[in-house]
Structure formats: structure tokens, C-alpha cells
Amino acid sequence: MGVSSGPLLGGDGFLTTKISAVANWGRKNSLWPMAFGTACCAIEMMGTFSSRFDIARFGAETVRFSPRQADLMIVSGTITYKMASVCRRIYEQMPEPKWVIAMGSCTCGGGPFDSYAVVQGIDEFLPVDVYVGGCPPRPEALIDAVMKIQKKIDNEGPPIV
Amino acid sequence: MTSPPDPVDQIRERISGYILSESTFRGEISFAVGVESIVECCSLLKNTLGFTYLVDVTVVDYLTVKFPRYEVVYLLHRFGENYEENLRIRLKVALEQDGPAIDSVTPVWSGANWLEREAYDMFGITFRGHPDPRRILMPEDYDQFPLRKDFDVRDRESSKRSFERALDEGLE
Numbered sequence A: 001m002g003v004s005s006g007p008l009l010g011g012d013g014f015l016t017t018k019i020s021a022v023a024n025w026g027r028k029n030s031l032w033p034m035a036f037g038t039a040c041c042a043i044e045m046m047g048t049f050s051s052r053f054d055i056a057r058f059g060a061e062t063v064r065f066s067p068r069q070a071d072l073m074i075v076s077g078t079i080t081y082k083m084a085s086v087c088r089r090i091y092e093q094m095p096e097p098k099w100v101i102a103m104g105s106c107t108c109g110g111g112p113f114d115s116y117a118v119v120q121g122i123d124e125f126l127p128v129d130v131y132v133g134g135c136p137p138r139p140e141a142l143i144d145a146v147m148k149i150q151k152k153i154d155n156e157g158p159p160i161v
Numbered sequence B: 001m002t003s004p005p006d007p008v009d010q011i012r013e014r015i016s017g018y019i020l021s022e023s024t025f026r027g028e029i030s031f032a033v034g035v036e037s038i039v040e041c042c043s044l045l046k047n048t049l050g051f052t053y054l055v056d057v058t059v060v061d062y063l064t065v066k067f068p069r070y071e072v073v074y075l076l077h078r079f080g081e082n083y084e085e086n087l088r089i090r091l092k093v094a095l096e097q098d099g100p101a102i103d104s105v106t107p108v109w110s111g112a113n114w115l116e117r118e119a120y121d122m123f124g125i126t127f128r129g130h131p132d133p134r135r136i137l138m139p140e141d142y143d144q145f146p147l148r149k150d151f152d153v154r155d156r157e158s159s160k161r162s163f164e165r166a167l168d169e170g171l172e
């Protein structure tokens, strides 16, 4: 990016940049989360969205329960194999570019449920960008994850598919 | 002064034809009932003795601890105006290891529908005459009965297969 001004241009300043840099700047500051809450972690996620922790400060307050209007999937809660196909389908319905946060021990690796029904980590079927450990993680941890996604968008742009 | 008749005595008298044995633990009363007479016994309890509420239908798998292997347990409750008329009893039906099956009590209490589906889902007990004998918790094409004691609770292979089939169906 550069800033120029000169008499040739009538004295007005203007910016030079790349279209991808502007697009990424827009993307990272208006992440629209798709809240996929299935268990206790979802309560903590709701806490993060609401006024006390207020994820709106990071531009991610527009929670969409329609995957077609979202670009950040926050999977929070125990995912069973029966739910996993639904989760994957919802992920596929989200338009590109899209990112995934695995919130909580359950989504990272099955958590306390080493059982016949529970997926031992959603990376078995989803491309996860940021893992947040904890049972449940504190809202600060989720905000940190959102900021990590923002950094990632800044550095790398949209994921390569 | 004579004490009022014990409500349990009255019930015992009415259903004595169906009872195989009886046990009491900490004031909770259980009757063992034969597998062929469960529906008759239940309709008598509901229609004439006032046990309108089927609290739960569940199963115990004794595997090698006890013979026969399975025991289907019915928890029944009666609501009454007075405290003493409120009563909870338990019926137990023993079932064999091979092809355990019992008549459905859904015609008596419609609330038995989902309870029996869960008992089938987890233990593989067949409820004859059930109006909707599908699995309720696990995927419909799941091929194990996970709460049987000889099932390894960490065995995820069947779940994975169901998951993959569900994905393929979704992509069609």
C-alpha cells in the first residue's frame, strides 16, 4: 500500500493497493460466524457473542444460522458420528472462502467421551484452522481464536481449495 | 383399631396370577412376571389398579452373572389423591440370550413407544407388535447394540460406516 498526493492529481491524496489486500482486510474485519453448537461449549460461545465479552468488537457479531451467509464455522460441542454428516453438509453449504474453529476439547479430540458414538476430533472430516482447547474454553480463548483467524486471513488470504 | 389395608397387598392380590416372585429393597417393591403374560398384567395394572404412568422401560444385561441373560424392567407409577395411594412398583421379565423378544406394551401405554425403541436400540430386545420398531438414538443402519455387556464401548467402526453412508447419501 502507498499514499500519494501531487499537483498532477489535483492535490487530492489517494491510496495505491492490491485488490486482494483490500478484500482480505474486509474479510478479516467482518467474519460472519456460523454457530454450530451441540453441547456445553455452545453456552460459552453464546457468552462470547453477548454483551459482556462482545465479539462484535472484532467484527464477528453477525451470527448466521444460515450457512449460506456465513464464512466462519465455530464448531462448539460434542460431535457424534450421527451429527458429523450434518456438520459436514452444513460446512459444504457455506460459500468460499470459509474458515473453521474447533472450540473445546470435544471437537479437538473427543474430550472426555472416548466412546462408540463420538468423533475423536472434527479434523476427521473438516479442515480445521484453529483449535481451542478447554472444557469449555473461556470466552477470551474464543476471541483469541477469532483474532488468530484474522491474522491468518491477513497473512495468507483465503484458503486454497 | 385396625390399620387401613396396605395398598401393596391389594395389588399383590389382584395380580397374583401373573407374579412369579417378589422382592423388596429399601421399600421398593419388584415383581417378576412371566414373559407371556406381560401385556395382560400391564393392562390389568393400568385399567383397574390405576397405574396410568409408565415411568420407564429399561433392560439389564447380566451376561455371565445371571441366567437368563436379559431382564426387561418396567417402572410403573400410580397417582392418588392421598399420599399412601401414590405408589411406584417395578416389574421384571427375564429373557433368554438367543433372540430376546417380548410383546410390546404400547397398546397399553402409548408412552411405551419411544422407551421400547430405546431398549431395542441399546440392547437388541425385539418388541413384538411395536407400531414403529426403528432405532431411536443410533443411526438407522447401525449394526451393533452398544449397551450389551459384550460390546466394546470404544469400537467406533460401525459408527464410522454409518457416517460414511450418510455422507454418500447426502452427496447424491
Ligand code: SF4
Binding pocket: A039, A040, A041, A042, A076, A077, A078, A103, A104, A105, A106, A107, A111, A112, A134, A135, A136, A137
Ligand atoms: S469440551 Fe467440555 S464443555 Fe465443551 S462440549 Fe465437550 S464436554 Fe462440553
